[in-house]
Amino acid sequence: MHHTPRRFARLLAATAAALAGLGLAVGAAAPAVAAPAVAAVTVSAPSAVTAGDSFDVTVTLTGATDVFGYEAVLAFDPAIVAYVDGSAVVTAGGYDAVSTASGTVDLVYTRLGTSPALSGTISYTLKFTAKAAGSTAFTLRSLSLVDPASAVTPLSNAAVSPAVAVTPGSVTAPPAGTTPATGSGSGSATSTRSTASTADDLASTGSDVLPYVIAGGLLVVLGAAAVLIAVRRRRAGEAR
Structure with missing residues (x-):
């Protein structure tokens, strides 16, 4: 060395x-x-x-x-x-x-x-x-x-x-029984989730809008009935 x-x-x-x-x-006279x-x-x-x-x-x-x-x-x-x-x-x-x-x-x-x-x-x-x-x-x-x-x-x-x-550092393996996501698989899963989400949203929207549709239909029917009544009264007056 x-x-x-x-x-x-x-x-x-x-x-x-x-x-x-x-x-x-330390003493200078150390043995x-x-x-x-x-x-x-x-x-x-x-x-x-x-x-x-x-x-x-x-x-x-x-x-x-x-x-x-x-x-x-x-x-x-x-x-x-x-x-x-x-x-x-x-x-x-x-x-x-x-x-x-x-x-x-x-x-x-x-x-x-x-x-x-x-x-x-x-x-x-x-x-x-x-x-x-x-x-x-x-x-x-x-x-x-x-x-x-x-x-x-x-x-x-x-x-x-x-x-x-x-x-090299080890890579953690996925849990047993699972399949690693690939590009197409990932897209398919995303598409399925999106479709399911859209269906749920539409179903929710339909249930929310239904009362308004019914009320609107009733108004249309009542309006049509009023028009029919008015027309009948006018014809009755003309007949006299």
């Missing part, structure tokens, strides 16, 4: 800031300690996910000794997955800072104040979202360890996760 002085400077600055914030300081080390590094991730889903990627350091802090850069294909901001989960009792670039997540972690260095198994977890169908592995591009005296030890323990296959 490559040593980047600028990253190590940020790590040391973060450690100093944490100590200052707590009002503590010498062994360089931090780890026996193995692994990166774990699911073998398959669906586009749109979120999943965890965990970096694990096993057999660690005298690790007061570390910096790890994880690389991936940004066209396939994306890091979820603020999702980092680290060992309790420390301070962490995350910076991102296209296809990388750079995590810096340090213990606080007089907290003891870590030994045994150390891990941190990041959450990602699957963006598009494809495949990507997660590669620990660089890893550097810091001891309680702030000395930095870069490691060459490259670690890569198995490839994560991202499949």
Whole structure:
């Protein structure tokens, strides 16, 4: 792995800031300690996910000794997955800072104040979202360890996760026993609904208009009767 002085400077600055914030300081006459080390590094991730889903990627350091802090850069294909901001989960009792670039997540972690260095198994977890169908592995591009005296030890323990296959999002199937609507079927259904609606409207209109039709018919009959009566009276007068 490559040593980047600028990253190590940020790590040391973060450690100093944490100590200052707590009002503590590491004594200048601190006893010498062994360089931090780890026996193995692994990166774990699911073998398959669906586009749109979120999943965890965990970096694990096993057999660690005298690790007061570390910096790890994880690389991936940004066209396939994306890091979820603020999702980092680290060992309790420390301070962490995350910076991102296209296809990388750079995590810096340090213990606080007089907290003891870590030994045994150390891990941190990041959450990602699957963006598009494809495949990507997660590669620990660089890893550097810091001891309680702030000395930095870069490691060459490259670690890569198995490839994560991202499949397209699933499409919800229609309920059993139903037939998907096609262009002609949809038009036929619309036509049937329209015809039924028109028939109902006409029936409703007919029932509403019927009283007026009856009343109008009665008026016509009464008018005709009046005319007949008038005509009869006129003829009777002429006959006299």
